[in-house]
Amino acid sequence: MSDCGCEKAKxxxxxxxxxxxxxxxxxxxxxxxxxxxxxxxxxxxGRVLTEAVQRACKEVAPEDLRDQVLLKLRAVQASH
Incomplete structure (x- = not known):
């Protein structure tokens, strides 16, 4: 094996x-x-960012927050 160099590594x-x-x-x-x-x-x-994104993707919003967001979205949709 040979050292690939910074350009290839990045x-x-x-x-x-x-x-x-x-x-x-x-x-x-x-x-x-x-x-x-x-x-x-x-x-x-890169590893720290990847791990942070993976953790964030597993998080779930509290049910009351989801309900509030859905109500607002429905209100906006109804007004258009």
């Missing part, structure tokens, strides 16, 4: 974070991250 970081790269490309990115502080920082930021 271009494929999103796919790497979601395990969407073939094993050879993922290994290249992983090797690069072991040796590059800048790309490791980018990877960390």
């Amino acid at each position: 271009a494929e970081l999103e796919e790497y974070l979601h395990n969407e790269l073939c094993s050879d490309d993922a290994a290249d990115i992983r090797e690069h991250l072991e040796n590059c502080t800048d790309c490791t920082t980018e990877h960390h930021i």
